[in-house]
Amino acid sequence: MQISIIKPGLLSTIQDLGRxxxxxxxxxxxxxxxxxxxxxxxxxxxxxxxxxxxELTYADVKLKADTDILIxxxxxxxxxxVENQIIPTDRxxxxxxxxxxxxVHNPTGSRTYLSVSGGWDVPLVLGSRSTFLxxxxxxxxxxQIRQGDILNSSDQLxxxxxxxxxxxxxxxxxxxxxxxxxxxxxxxxKKTIRIVPAQEFTWFDGRSIVNxxxxxxxxxxxxxxxxxxxxxxxxxxxxxxxLLSTAITPGTIQVTGNGSLILLMADCQTxxxxxxxxxxAAVDLPLCAQLKPGDKIYFKEISRHxxxxxxxxxxxxxxxxxxxxxxxxxxxx
Amino acid sequence: MQSQPAVQPNFDIYFLSEQAVxxxxxxxxxxxxxxQITAFDxxxxxxxxxxxxxxxxxxxxxxxxxxxxKVSKSDFxxxxxxxxxxxxxxxxxxxxxxxxxxxxxxxxxxxxxGNGFGPDLEELAKSHQLSxxxxxxxxxxxxxxxxxxxxxxxFAYLGGMNEVLDTxxxxxxxxxxxxxxxxxxxxxxxxxxxxxxxxxxxxGRTPLQLFAADRPQPALLKAGDNxxxxxxxxxxxxxxxx
Numbered sequence: 001m002q003i004s005i006i007k008p009g010l011l012s013t014i015q016d017l018g019r020x021x022x023x024x025x026x027x028x029x030x031x032x033x034x035x036x037x038x039x040x041x042x043x044x045x046x047x048x049x050x051x052x053x054x055e056l057t058y059a060d061v062k063l064k065a066d067t068d069i070l071i072x073x074x075x076x077x078x079x080x081x082v083e084n085q086i087i088p089t090d091r092x093x094x095x096x097x098x099x100x101x102x103x104v105h106n107p108t109g110s111r112t113y114l115s116v117s118g119g120w121d122v123p124l125v126l127g128s129r130s131t132f133l134x135x136x137x138x139x140x141x142x143x144q145i146r147q148g149d150i151l152n153s154s155d156q157l158x159x160x161x162x163x164x165x166x167x168x169x170x171x172x173x174x175x176x177x178x179x180x181x182x183x184x185x186x187x188x189x190k191k192t193i194r195i196v197p198a199q200e201f202t203w204f205d206g207r208s209i210v211n212x213x214x215x216x217x218x219x220x221x222x223x224x225x226x227x228x229x230x231x232x233x234x235x236x237x238x239x240x241x242x243l244l245s246t247a248i249t250p251g252t253i254q255v256t257g258n259g260s261l262i263l264l265m266a267d268c269q270t271x272x273x274x275x276x277x278x279x280x281a282a283v284d285l286p287l288c289a290q291l292k293p294g295d296k297i298y299f300k301e302i303s304r305h306x307x308x309x310x311x312x313x314x315x316x317x318x319x320x321x322x323x324x325x326x327x328x329x330x331x332x333x
Numbered sequence: 334m335q336s337q338p339a340v341q342p343n344f345d346i347y348f349l350s351e352q353a354v355x356x357x358x359x360x361x362x363x364x365x366x367x368x369q370i371t372a373f374d375x376x377x378x379x380x381x382x383x384x385x386x387x388x389x390x391x392x393x394x395x396x397x398x399x400x401x402x403k404v405s406k407s408d409f410x411x412x413x414x415x416x417x418x419x420x421x422x423x424x425x426x427x428x429x430x431x432x433x434x435x436x437x438x439x440x441x442x443x444x445x446x447g448n449g450f451g452p453d454l455e456e457l458a459k460s461h462q463l464s465x466x467x468x469x470x471x472x473x474x475x476x477x478x479x480x481x482x483x484x485x486x487x488f489a490y491l492g493g494m495n496e497v498l499d500t501x502x503x504x505x506x507x508x509x510x511x512x513x514x515x516x517x518x519x520x521x522x523x524x525x526x527x528x529x530x531x532x533x534x535x536x537g538r539t540p541l542q543l544f545a546a547d548r549p550q551p552a553l554l555k556a557g558d559n560x561x562x563x564x565x566x567x568x569x570x571x572x573x574x575x
Contacts, residue, residue, distance in 0.1 A: 022552075249349055252350075308414055311351045
């Protein structure tokens with residue numbers, strides 16, 4: 001299956017679930033910012049979770065199916081339209097050759113994931129297909145996708161994917177009436193981000209902590225895949241000891257020298273020396289991935305035990321999905 | 334190679350994320366601490382637990398990454414993965430088994446000082462009221478220790494620079510510093526593995542690739558290594574480059 005890029009949009013890159021093996025050599029995790037949407041896009045076409053997807057940033061993306069393709073898309077950055085028909089999210093969609101796909105504005109969020117049955121075919125670099133732009137490796141030649149690029153899917157379809165394709169294949173666009181209910185995997189309150197106090201939480205004064213946990217913080221325009229700058233009440237330090245550089249990870253919230261907050265995201269450095277006030281609960285990182293500059297969020301404290309239980313619970317729910325999808329494709333469709 | 338009993342000093346363990354804990358020894362930058370970190374890091378990777386992903390050593394910490402789904406299924410005592418992994422790491426600390434301590438490798442890095450590769454060498458020499466040759470001598474006479482890898486892929490935090498060379502960063506950072514540039518910032522010296530913006534005083538450049546994604550060990554240096562800079566001429570630099 002093959003597509004060509006007519007319009008690449010602001011930033012389109014190939015991502016998977018990230019690169020963990022080389023953290024000690026300062027190679028960042030990278031991978032999809034919204035791993036939940038990326039995984040759901042994969043599951044919808046019968047793929048394994050770690051297949052390569054295209055991460056689109058906002059809309060204004062136009063692609064052409066050069067061959068028949070089986071795709072799915074998930075996320076809140078764009079809505080897929082073919083001529084005047086809106087294609088629904090979170091389900092497999094058969095697209096006949098020569099169809100032009102338009103990703104148009106979705107005011108809800110910022111990132112959208114496009115999967116293809118078998119996954120987008122790019123080489124594994126250091127154990128992952130994710131693009132790391134700063135160092136220029138991984139993904140599609142280590143760079144963002146441009147106009148004129150041609151992307152192919154891997155020919156290796158698993159049985160589920162091949163079955164979905166066979167069932168949906170037709171002369172026109174075709175998709176089933178079921179979809180994966182992505183909102184059920186997310187907290188209903190999208191503006192409240194749950195956090196666990198980080199190691200240097202007690203380095204800040206009481207007033208700052210109260211502000212941090214009750215006042216809104218606004219995503220600044222100085223935000224990218226490495227991290228978000230959050231505007232709001234400044235955080236003052238009581239303990240002024242210099243912190244020796246140590247490991248940091250996506251979801252870590254650092255406090256810079258002038259008291260501003262930085263929320264680290266997928267491409268963040270592996271080590272850092274700013275004191276850390278909080279760690280965003282892993283289950284709420286997909287919500288952060290969908291934030292746009294100007295969006296306001298609140299932080300709510302939970303315990304590290306609660307955070308882990310929420311994570312395990314969501315993983316167990318996600319593990320049940322392939323069974324549900326199988327019953328749809330092999331029975332009712 | 335020599336054999337040593339695995340005696341580990343006390344450490345704290347704290348939550349980094351649902352998928353990682355950090356083992357923290359006393360906060361100091363010292364060769365003794367580096368040896369403890371390197372030894373414990375090796376102990377962990379030689380004795381991985383179910384769900385272990387990787388470990389990231391830093392000046393006084395080792396962060397241990399894992400898959401909580403796998404850890405939660407283990408029969409280690411503890412109410413959650415954090416408790417289970419903490420229990421395991423504390424137990425590992427007390428293991429009486431001998432671990433083999435490899436002697437640190439010494440890596441020689443050819444550097445062409447000045448000559449268009451080190452735009453700040455002349456200015457830096459003037460600010461210290463020394464000749465450029467004296468700066469080159471001071472910088473290349475020392476044996477440096479790699480304390481940790483961080484910042485960008487393959488960047489080594491080096492310790493052991495002669496205090497005379499202590500120089501503040503440039504007032505205005507450069508937009509582009511070529512890969513391989515060797516610089517000084519305060520008490521630190523280091524090599525830029527890839528082209529990035531930066532405020533270090535650049536005194537030379539190495540033709541070696543500090544990081545290459547297509548090598549089995551992509552980063553040239555690792556924590557615990559010794560590093561020596563060897564001055565080379567422009568011609569030697571070019572010969573090594575090709």
